[in-house]
Amino acid sequence: MARFAVGPVLGVASGFAAVQAALAGRYGFHRDELYFLAAGRHLAWGYVDQPPLTPLLARLSTAAFGAGPAGLRAVAVLLGAATVVLVAFAAKELGARRAGQVLAAAGAAVSALVLALGHLLSTASFDLFVWTLLGVLVLRLLRTGDRRWWLAVGAVSGIALLNKDLVLLLAAALLPSIACAGPAARAVLRGRWLPAGALLALLVAAPNLYWEAAHGWPQLTVASGISGKDGLTNRLTFVPMQLVYLSPVLIPVWLAGFRRLRDDGRVRWARPLGYAYLALCALVLVLGGKPYYALPPLLLLVMAAGCGPVAERLWRPGPEHRRGRVRLVGLLLVAALVNSLITLPVLAPRQLSVLSALYPESAEQVGWPELTAAVAAGWAAVPPEQRGRAVVFATDYGEAGALVHYGARYGLPASYSGHMSFYDWGPPPDSATGPVVLVRPEPYPAVERAFTGCRQVAEVDNGHRLANEEQHAPVLLCTGTVAPWSRLWPRLRHFY
Structure with missing residues (x-):
């Protein structure tokens, strides 16, 4: 040999x-x-x-x-x-x-x-x-x-x-x-x-x-x-x-x-x-x-x-x-x-727009700090006296991960999500009865029904006119939740 x-x-x-x-x-x-x-x-x-x-x-x-x-x-x-x-x-x-x-x-x-x-x-x-x-x-x-x-x-x-x-x-x-x-x-x-x-x-x-x-x-x-x-x-x-x-x-x-x-x-x-x-x-x-x-x-x-x-x-x-x-x-x-x-x-x-059709993962490496900045703009719309009981919530583990990684840089509090194992890392406390800043790339009725009085206050723009899952995602400011977080949390779990 x-x-x-x-x-x-x-x-x-x-x-x-x-x-x-x-x-x-x-x-x-x-x-x-x-x-x-x-x-x-x-x-x-x-x-x-x-x-x-x-x-x-x-x-x-x-x-x-x-x-x-x-x-x-x-x-x-x-x-x-x-x-x-x-x-x-x-x-x-x-x-x-x-x-x-x-x-x-x-x-x-x-x-x-x-x-x-x-x-x-x-x-x-x-x-x-x-x-x-x-x-x-x-x-x-x-x-x-x-x-x-x-x-x-x-x-x-x-x-x-x-x-x-x-x-x-x-x-x-x-x-x-x-x-x-x-x-x-x-x-x-x-x-x-x-x-x-x-x-x-x-x-x-x-x-x-x-x-x-x-x-x-x-x-x-x-x-x-x-x-x-x-x-x-x-x-x-x-x-x-x-x-x-x-x-x-x-x-x-x-x-x-x-x-x-x-x-x-x-x-x-x-x-x-x-x-x-x-x-x-x-x-x-x-x-x-x-x-x-x-x-x-x-x-x-x-x-x-x-x-x-x-x-x-x-x-x-x-x-x-x-x-x-x-x-x-x-x-x-x-x-x-x-x-x-x-x-x-x-x-x-x-220049990734054409290539991302062949390999979408390339476009998914762009725009996470910009997403966090858009959520920070939504957080700025929360009245200062309500921020102590407000929550930042993401529907997807990618957005939630970005907010965990970059959030402190933009002055954001801890972020939560019901997606995959983020659910297992716990709900917000029931004392968080104030507004909810919600980011979601596309309509998600099962999640949105958990919150009240939602209105768009910001939009994600990655700055490169690159179409990916997060581009133009709305950031919503909701007045509160329909139930305490401990009761709401099982409804927010999702795997897909």
Whole structure:
């Protein structure tokens, strides 16, 4: 087996990290990041919509690297760079030599999803890394036949469960794929090591599982809401988004990986990888999950399987192969440019209107201080003698997170929301009988019926004429509530 190309692969990963670090603070926070920052102030073994790991990473990253967007995203940059290295290592496990490993690293580094998740801190940022690590461990298990690797797989799976329960889909796709791949593959399922690995995963994840059980499994409620609300759209866009997330440039390499896993006897042991990717796609389609659920690690690892033969063919002597290498390098540079333009803060915010139709998350990083300023204008309309019993309320965790993060800068009091885990962090006191400053991006009758005498006193303007969820959101000043907050609070809980 070829040696790992440490120098070139680390060079690619370092270039990826350098670009990400240079651009990390150009826009502002994303709405989810503001939520993670708020959740990091309320550390727990679980939240209604996620396990505890990403909020913990948000708190640690800002403590180590600073409270701004660049400090929060430092851990996402490191996870993305580590993923690039892991994809190259997977290519090495699959027999790729130096050129194939570098091609695998470069392919991962220019793919749209790796670029996007290396820029923003989200639950998917850690999933990308940990699922890819699981894929590499399973490849090592299948190649060596050493069933003791199940302990490492179990430990990493437990950590993955502390970030998101979706790793169970990976297990549901992978284990049957190994069982169906022939006697040699099935041999790794026998004995005590697989149950021992599963038990280790449960032990690592036990604190969050206990929290979930004690709170009535709220993540199932959130997941069913995602499927019910976006399931049809997710199913219709699943196949094209797989190709976009990887990059159209890499589709030939990806197809070469599928053909190799199917036909090449030298990597017959890795055939469950291809089966598992197809099984995972079927599971996500049935459940109505988001298209990126199937990308890490299996789509990237199938691509890695194709990097060895593609590189061997192009790195032969001869002018035609030299031209092929030049074309490949050019295509990778084009992919890097196009995907960076879409997923990274390269353009000025005013120029994002067209691109945000392709990648809405870019526009959701703009305008949060301006939203807070608009709420502060609404707060200024509250008579000074009433402010001691007034409340600021947001209908969405993004707006609530912005008000928590920026509110003190604008002289705002503590803010409240019934969305996701903001609900669990408590209602205002019943002594808060005064006016309510309410911000909501679109009409929300279930919330507005809780307040009386509402009138618009301000409007959000991000200053870039950029259409996003918060642009032109009204800020309402309401005279009060229809009941004390303790009675009203259960009516204000919502998950979507």
